[in-house]
Amino acid sequence: MKITVVGAGYVGLSNAVLLALCNTVILLDIVEEKVEMINNKKSPVVDRELEEYLEKKQLNLLATTDYTLAIEEAEIVVVATPTNYDPDTNKFDTSSVESVIEKVSKDNPEALILIKSTVPVGYTDRAKQVYKTDNIMFSPEFLREGRALHDKLYPTRLVIGEDSDRARTIANLYLESATDKEVPVLYTDSTEAEAIKLFANTFLALRIAYFNELDSYAELRGISTQKIIEGVCLDPRIGDYYNNPSFGYGGYCLPKDTKQLLVNYTDVPNNIIAAIVASNRTRKDHIAEMILSRKPKVVGIYRLAMKKNSDNFRHSSVQGVMKRIKGRGIEVVVYEPELEETHFFNSRVIKDLEEFKMISDVIVANRVSDEIMSVSDKVYTRDLFGKD
Numbered sequence: 001m002k003i004t005v006v007g008a009g010y011v012g013l014s015n016a017v018l019l020a021l022c023n024t025v026i027l028l029d030i031v032e033e034k035v036e037m038i039n040n041k042k043s044p045v046v047d048r049e050l051e052e053y054l055e056k057k058q059l060n061l062l063a064t065t066d067y068t069l070a071i072e073e074a075e076i077v078v079v080a081t082p083t084n085y086d087p088d089t090n091k092f093d094t095s096s097v098e099s100v101i102e103k104v105s106k107d108n109p110e111a112l113i114l115i116k117s118t119v120p121v122g123y124t125d126r127a128k129q130v131y132k133t134d135n136i137m138f139s140p141e142f143l144r145e146g147r148a149l150h151d152k153l154y155p156t157r158l159v160i161g162e163d164s165d166r167a168r169t170i171a172n173l174y175l176e177s178a179t180d181k182e183v184p185v186l187y188t189d190s191t192e193a194e195a196i197k198l199f200a201n202t203f204l205a206l207r208i209a210y211f212n213e214l215d216s217y218a219e220l221r222g223i224s225t226q227k228i229i230e231g232v233c234l235d236p237r238i239g240d241y242y243n244n245p246s247f248g249y250g251g252y253c254l255p256k257d258t259k260q261l262l263v264n265y266t267d268v269p270n271n272i273i274a275a276i277v278a279s280n281r282t283r284k285d286h287i288a289e290m291i292l293s294r295k296p297k298v299v300g301i302y303r304l305a306m307k308k309n310s311d312n313f314r315h316s317s318v319q320g321v322m323k324r325i326k327g328r329g330i331e332v333v334v335y336e337p338e339l340e341e342t343h344f345f346n347s348r349v350i351k352d353l354e355e356f357k358m359i360s361d362v363i364v365a366n367r368v369s370d371e372i373m374s375v376s377d378k379v380y381t382r383d384l385f386g387k388d
Helices: 010-019 032-039 048-056 067-071 095-107 123-130 148-153 165-177 190-221 225-232 254-264 272-292 317-326 353-359 370-378
Strands: 002-006 024-028 061-064 076-079 112-115 136-138 158-160 185-187 298-302 331-335 347-349 362-364
Touching: 002 010, 002 067, 010 024, 010 048, 010 061, 010 076, 010 148, 010 165, 024 067, 032 061, 048 148, 067 095, 076 095, 095 112, 095 123, 112 165, 123 136, 123 190, 136 165, 136 190, 158 165, 158 190, 165 185, 190 225, 190 254, 190 272, 254 272, 272 317, 298 317, 298 353, 317 331, 331 353, 353 370, 362 370
Parallel strands: 002 024, 002 076, 024 061, 076 112, 112 136, 158 185, 298 331, 298 362, 331 347
Antiparallel strands: none
């Protein structure tokens, strides 16, 4: 089929690469640099499988900034543009999605618009009414940063926000390119699919928050977080995974998705959903206080990216920790190889690792690395298991 994917972030790029194994795919993005990299078989995001597939696989894939070229013959338009949470309006900013729907509905009304961007519950039904078209479908993504293509090749499930022949066509498109084809497929209506995405991510945030609060308790009581987690997670109903303490949940999805779900609870009784959102602020407060208790003059932030093998530091929780420390008048410096700038939010970026280690009284690391173990006495981390 002729498929256009709009947006060359990790969701859009992983969709485009997967679908280009068996289909003709055009990847549309407004950033020329990304387009050039992809056409030169380079990934603009850090992801091992994406890098490998772009370099080595035979892909029928063309990246472009030319809207007309991308849209005019497309049978399916996959929308993977960003939808950040806007605190002023208390909802997702879906303007990038609407821009695509409006243009495609006008210029190629026969094309099926498949929304992969995360949207509020009820969004797809409203969009169909506003743009007077039935050719809009929602299908959520469940991808990890740095492993996005892997999660497309070996999906845990497919959720399609429609129960129809064309919904089965969409499912088969993804399954035919996937390595693992024995995948549960759930056909729902669009509103249920939208809710599945938000509730799934909020549960993951809940799990992070739970183990972080366990860690806060153990740290302040002087007992072993690691032993407690190991004992708790021997229960097979809990499981020994996704349990490594951190500075809070961050990244592309969890902060905005939890806040959006809470907005959907405006008229619904709840305690847990509100607590999940609040817990992330509390955790950052605690982490900042533990760092400040060491009475440093200079605090070094080792990496803004919160996960190993990732270059993303959008909404990383360490940024909230930085703000709290700087608010107390303490100098903060940053070591982040992915940054070209000399300053990050008015904090100096130190390019030389040895200089960074020397001038920092405390080195704050969400995830530890061998390259800072030579000054382990300076390191403050809650990474107990050496995994994400």
